[in-house]
Amino acid sequence: xxxxxxxxxxxxxxxxxxxxxxxxxxxxxxxxxxxxxxxxxxxxxxxxxxxxxxxxxxxxxxxxxxxxxxxxxxxxxxxxxxxxxxxxxxxxxxxxxxxxxxxxxxx
Amino acid sequence: xxxxxxxxxxxxxxxxxxxxxxxxxxxxxxxxxxxxxxxxxxxxxxxxxxxxxxxxxxxxxxxxxxxxxxxxxxxxxxxxxxxxxxxxxxxxxxxxxxxxxxxxxxxxxxxxxxxxxxxxxxxxxxxxxxxxxxxxxxxxxxxxxxxxxxxxxxxxxxxxxxxxxxxxxxxxxxxxxxxxxxxxxxxxxxxxxxxxxxxxxxxxxxxxxxxxxxxxxxxxxxxxxxxxxx
Numbered sequence: 017x018x019x020x021x022x023x024x025x026x027x028x029x030x031x032x033x034x035x036x037x038x039x040x041x042x043x044x045x046x047x048x049x050x051x052x053x054x055x056x057x058x059x060x061x062x063x064x065x066x067x068x069x070x071x072x073x074x075x076x077x078x079x080x081x082x083x084x085x086x087x088x089x090x091x092x093x094x095x096x097x098x099x100x101x102x103x104x105x106x107x108x109x110x111x112x113x114x115x116x117x118x119x120x121x122x123x
Numbered sequence: 124x125x126x127x128x129x130x131x132x133x134x135x136x137x138x139x140x141x142x143x144x145x146x147x148x149x150x151x152x153x154x155x156x157x158x159x160x161x162x163x164x165x166x167x168x169x170x171x172x173x174x175x176x177x178x179x180x181x182x183x184x185x186x187x188x189x190x191x192x193x194x195x196x197x198x199x200x201x202x203x204x205x206x207x208x209x210x211x212x213x214x215x216x217x218x219x220x221x222x223x224x225x226x227x228x229x230x231x232x233x234x235x236x237x238x239x240x241x242x243x244x245x246x247x248x249x250x251x252x253x254x255x256x257x258x259x260x261x262x263x264x265x266x267x268x269x270x271x272x273x274x275x276x277x278x279x280x281x282x283x284x285x286x287x288x289x290x291x292x293x294x295x296x297x298x299x300x301x302x303x304x305x306x307x308x309x310x311x312x313x314x315x316x317x318x319x320x321x322x323x324x325x326x327x328x329x330x331x332x333x334x335x336x337x338x339x340x341x342x343x344x345x346x347x348x349x350x351x352x353x
Contacts (some may be wrong), residue, residue, distance in 0.1 A: 021213065
């Protein structure tokens with residue numbers, strides 16, 4: 017089954033992806049992120065046609081706790097965050113919990 | 124827990140069998156956990172490289188689109204973005220790493236030539252083309268990152284479950300079984316000692332009785348001997 021890439025974020029963030037052909041997107045203006053971002057993310061996570069959800073790492077802080085956890089641990093679709101460096105999107109925490117040491121510590 | 128079992132030989136044998144099985148399972152799971160961690164380390168190196176590329180291409184793409192916005196205006200960029208007709212598609216296959224099913228994502232129509240993009244060549248400038256190209260490259264890197272990070276998430280879940288199982292066996296199940304084994308062994312030994320003591324008592328009592336009987340018989344025989352002399 018073929019799936020698509022989805023983008024969630026401010027209109028400035030999503031425009032570039034639309035230029036590359038991404039059809040599924042959710043524009044959430046910066047001042048309404050606290051109210052609307054949760055619904056947008058939930059909708060994308062529940063969409064079977066979506067294989068990858070792209071978000072900016074800073075936007076994760078606008079999500080409520082439950083939705084953020086769902087997004088970070090979701091495998092289908094998988095969430096890729098941009099702008100947060102290695103180990104963003106909860107991966108670093110998960111590694112610390114599973115392995116017992118912080119493997120992404122750059123020092 | 125130790126007091127729940129009946130101290131019988133049958134139970135002891137059953138517990139010894141369970142200990143053997145649990146120890147074997149514990150060893151196997153420990154090996155599985157170590158193997159998974161080693162596989163995970165390989166993927167982690169790969170993931171770090173992919174992440175670096177992803178961040179670089181994101182910076183490049185942002186610069187390109189900001190340039191396009193500055194030169195052409197936001198409306199022109201959005202207009203071009205809305206005109207796209209070809210859309211990237213993903214197909215997922217799976218690969219098995221030590222029992223963990225990880226996805227292999229294949230994409231099509233991510234890179235597009237100028238005439239496939241759908242916005243008119245005449246109406247837009249090279250800046251928009253550059254931005255579109257930069258974002259196409261970014262999408263390719265995102266797909267790679269998604270593949271590697273999903274694999275990492277799945278492996279981490281498996282490592283966590285295996286680790287929990289190993290710990291449960293090592294710190295809960297096996298100590299309980301050893302406790303039960305020791306309890307039954309001690310009880311059986313105690314029963315054996317009691318039995319020996321009882322036997323000794325019975326033996327002593329029997330000997331006492333026999334002695335008493337013997338002295339009685341002797342006592343009876345002696346007066347008879349006296350009467351015979353008469």
